[in-house]
Amino acid sequence: MRTQIAIIGGGPSGLLLSQLLHRSGISSVVLERKTRKYVQGRIRAGVLETGMVDLLRTAGVAKRMDAEGFIHDHTKIAYGNEVFEIDLKRLTGTPVMVYGQTEVTRDLYDARDSMGGDIRFNVENVVIHGADGDAPFVTYDANGTAHRIECDYIAGCDGFHGVSRQTIPRAMRKEYEKVYPFGWLGILSETPPVDDELIYANSERGFALCSMRNANLSRYYIQCSLSDKPEDWTDAAFWAELKRRIPQETAEALITGPAIEKSIAPLRSFVTEPMRWGRLFLCGDAAHIVPPTGAKGLNTAASDIHYLFDGLRDFYRDGSCEGLDAYSQKALARVWKAERFSWWMSNLLHRFPDQSDFDLKMQQAEIAFLRDNENAQRVMAENYVGLPY
Known part of the structure; x- marks a missing residue:
């Protein structure tokens, strides 16, 4: 058979591209090696930049997000028992949206179903x-x-382990990588969030994050050893450790419950260049990985889709190759800025096994500077809500 665009990978980036193309009259086929149930069941980040929110609206899949998502004007940084806010809306003029990737994926599948999208699951030996x-x-x-x-x-x-990046000859691509010496243990619980805003915590025992999916579904993370396994941590042990890492007032307000999902994610920074080889374009995790600190993974995938969709639309509408030719350069320019922000937040908030006393003092000074300096807060806020496309 023939189609205009073959999309390898049925996660949110592949689905979003397919949806945008369909609304512009451009045909596509999506190939996914897993089942739909598996893809929709993956638990990922839930902080959406303003650019991605706008892109979902352009794709016609924002109705449920706009009705059920949480608009956040602030985020919080905790150090010991001290907490301070970053006023995203005041500093940048825009908030972020908290709406889980699972929900985004569901909305995209529903939209593709309603439009008769061609998505093929359980495919093998893709070449x-x-x-x-x-x-x-x-x-x-x-x-x-x-x-x-x-x-x-x-x-x-098709992600970091997919066939797409490996198709580009090794001599034609350069890869950059940093592997962090810890992971994130995360749980999902049917409990109300401990706070109206996300709390990023740096403690003597390591990093912690308090976030949410909706009014009765919370997502919590703690920094853990790479040698840990989810089954090593009972629910009681997780909650006890989380309470040790967040301010006392927050810990006392925390409502605990059984974990309905528990997993450990390693932290890695990775970029491959270029993101185009001939008529093959890499998007999202196929080209770059960011540590989850700062929630840039899904958002950088969305910016890739924005650039690629613009280029494809211009090609089919006007015959112009300008957008496609500029795709890799434009996407990478934004990706590296997101990598920098994720790297900075990771270094700001985690405890590293080789940190010296001097390193810890520098980390403390960096947090104090962020707390006290509005310009530093503005730089963080501009990156957190998402740099412009």
Whole structure:
């Protein structure tokens, strides 16, 4: 068969691109190696930048987000028992939206269903052919049958372990990576959030984050060892450790309950350059990873989709290749700024195993400077709500 755009990966970035293309009259097929239930069940971040919120509205999938999402004008930083606010709305003129990635994915699937979107699940042995030529195509197996899709362009939205990045010859790409010496243990609980705003906490025992999905669904994280496994932590042990890492007043207000999901995420910064090879374009985790501090993973994927969609729309509408030719440069310029912010927040809030007393004093001074200096708060706020596309 033939389509205009073959999209590899049925997560939120691939679905969002497919939805935007459909509304512009551009055909696509989405290939996903997992089941729909698996993709929709993945628990990820829930802080959406203003640019992504606008992009979801452009895609026509924002009705439930606008009705059920939480608009946040502030975020909070805690150090020991001290807490101070970053006034996002006052400093930047815009808030952030708290709406879980699981919900975004559900909305996108519902939209693609209503428009008859072609999404194929449980595909295996996906191979990209001819991406460096004028006639690319993708082959894959499904239910024991081989399939072939001819296309104009290919969007690789299949994550860090997908085939898309590996298709680019190793000699043609350069990879940058930093692996952090700790992970995040996160739980989801059917309990009311401990605070109306997100709380990022630096404590002597390590980092903690108090966040939420809705009025009765909370997400909490603590820094943990890379050798830990989720089953090493009972619910009681998690709650006790979280309380030790957040201000006493917050800990006393915390309502605990059984974990309905518990997982550990390693922290990594990763970028590959370029993000285009011939007619293959990398998007999201296929091209870059950020540590979750600052919630930039889904948001940087959305900015990639913005640039790629603009380029494809201009090509099919006007015959212009200018946007496609500039895609990698534009996307990477914004990605590296998001990488810097995530790196900065990670260094600000975590305890590192090799930190000296001097390093700890510098970290304390950095937090104090952020607390006391409005210009420093404005820089953080501008990055947190999302740099412009």
